[in-house]
Amino acid sequence: MEEQKTDTVKMTGSEAVMESFVREGVDIIFGYPGGAIMPVYDALYSYREKLNHILVRHEQGAVHAAQGYARASGRTGVCLVTSGPAATNAVTGIADAMVDSTPLVVICGQVGSALLGSDAFQEVDVVGVTQPVTKWNYQITRAGEIPWAIARAFYIARTGRPGPVLLDITKDAQFGSLDFDYQPVTSVRSYTPYPLVDPAQVEEAARLINLASKPLALIGQGVVLADAEKELREFLEKTGMPAASTLLGLSALPSAHPLNVGGLGMHGNYGPNVMVNQSDVVIAIGMRFDDRVTADPKRYATNARVIHMEIDPAEINKIIHADVPLLGNVKESLPMLTAKVSKNSHSEWLEEFRACDRVEYKRLVEREIYPDKPELTMAEVVRRVSEAYDDDAIMVTDVGQHQMIAWRYFKFKQSRSVITSGGLGTMGFGLPAAIGAKLAMPGRPVCLFVGDGGFQMTIQELGTIYQSAVPVKIVLLNNNFLGMVRQWQELFFDHRYAQTSLVNPDFQTIAKGYHVPSVKVTRREKLDQAVKKMVSTDGPFLLEVAVEKEGNVFPMVPAGASVDEIILE
């Protein structure tokens, strides 16, 4: 890496960080300065025209914002933080990005290399701490390593199954000088990002699909990460099979697509949960059989042969045995499979899903979105907001009851419209992620649904919204409870509401303090007008809705049950 001296430019390690960002096409950095990263921030001052830095209010917010940016745009999110407490604050977001396969490059400062291991001020073994929650991490102790490590970081973060990469740069490496010569990384010897698709497995998968009378496709985020939405539609439309989505896969297929039968898992739709155990061939496309999808895995897809299309070999047979493992990038393997399957339609089988939908609507959905009780429900608010955006906004959520309700009742026309913390379930994810999503996609409306619990975990990012004038719309569904935990206490812990009741601040006053226009709705007849006001307001807006205090999220697959034991009320 350092022997090539042609066209090199002498610069400091800190300048090399900036120049490497420019070469990787970075446009926005989410960060927070501090002692051990000051040389890099000093270099940033000279690059402020080329690199837009968003100053957050807490490092966790920087990472979630970068996640929102990456999830909405498909580009790699970039964070810049200092050593010690800043790096440990970032860990939650990094872990979230790891489990949800989000491409990030997180750069943190570190004490000078001479002080490493001495318990110096703001020193933490960040590489050790983040090892289990990063796709790759590396400590840079010499300026000369910076271009190489950054090139490698971006390559690893975005290729294959994406994930977060952390680089820990000692202060002396930031101050040191090097001959800068940027060589983008195009391969790493010990890393195979895209396993080759085995044509024999494609044949076998096609054979099973052609014989199937009740096939069901399970769509995961892998489809979105591979930009394979078009390939997915072509496959589904040729085979005529119904398709259901995981939490993160939702929006890969438009809500109104005739083959879309809804969401999988604990709070998913009735049809796909019940029907997965009647299906004779299940085709998992870029999904990993998370336990929130399968419930009891021993009683999942019990009558089906399973075809598992997956980019990560470590996911094969991890939870559900794959009769046909089909490794590779679905962007490549789906068209190969589509070419081999026969044109088909499964109208009777699809009708069984529609029958389930009617049951779900009659017993649950109708009274959720058109309630006859005086209190507002979360579902009706979500539905009004979705409609106000013509079902075409980017929906960001926090974690809890509102997340499940938003996921169930919001509708989508475009991919990359669901931004939510799936695998880690991080409360506090929503507000900063919405900031990142809006900055990545300024042309699309970004609407956050957040509960009163999660909102207060990263509420200080309202300051970021004000300072950087980020026009995100915030819908606060306030029930003065940690609702999901309260629901479990009600159903499984005999109504013993241990520490789930919240005495909240006046969120309207807080919004005012941060100069975010806001309105509070407590009565149904005021809802439409308030939603209209939010949609028509330029810039950020907080719509707070007082919703019923003890509403529950249904359907629900109880813990330890089989998916077909899903309860509707």
Place this chain on the structure above:
Amino acid sequence: MKQEFTITVYSENRVGILNQVTTVFTRRHINIESLTTSESAIEGIHKFTVVVYATKDEIDVLVRQIEKRIDILKAYYFSQDEIVYQEIALYRVPTASLFEGNEVEKLVRQYGARILEMTPEYTVIEKTGHKKETQELFNKLDPYGVTQFTRSGRVAVNKLKKEPLNSYLRKLAKNGVNPGI
């Protein structure tokens, strides 16, 4: 059914790989029975030999989780009959015990052990073999006053016709992947 597996892991020579290998086991509460690491026959590539008890299904997933780490080149697992392996044990006994009859000397001969160092104070005996054998010698020597006993981790070679790592590296070289990037 749990059985003994020997896992060989080949990695780039970078700081922190050992931790990456061991956490795959520790997060699932699988105890590592033995672990050896050193540079492999190929310059710049490190080899780890790990012995664990697990089921076949478990080990199959675990090995792919190890291989998933970026700086790991390849990981393979073998059941006991697929490898030839060896361990080494050292025993320190008081030299006086050798003069109190010929029992210790007889044990050294009988177990194919050898005397590594002898001082007026102590004698160090070395034995290579499987754990069962080195343990048996310890049990026999212990009545004569073993003051220190230590056993190494396992080293192993597999019985495959071709070393799989070499084939993998040749394939990479053919595809023009730079070594060590």
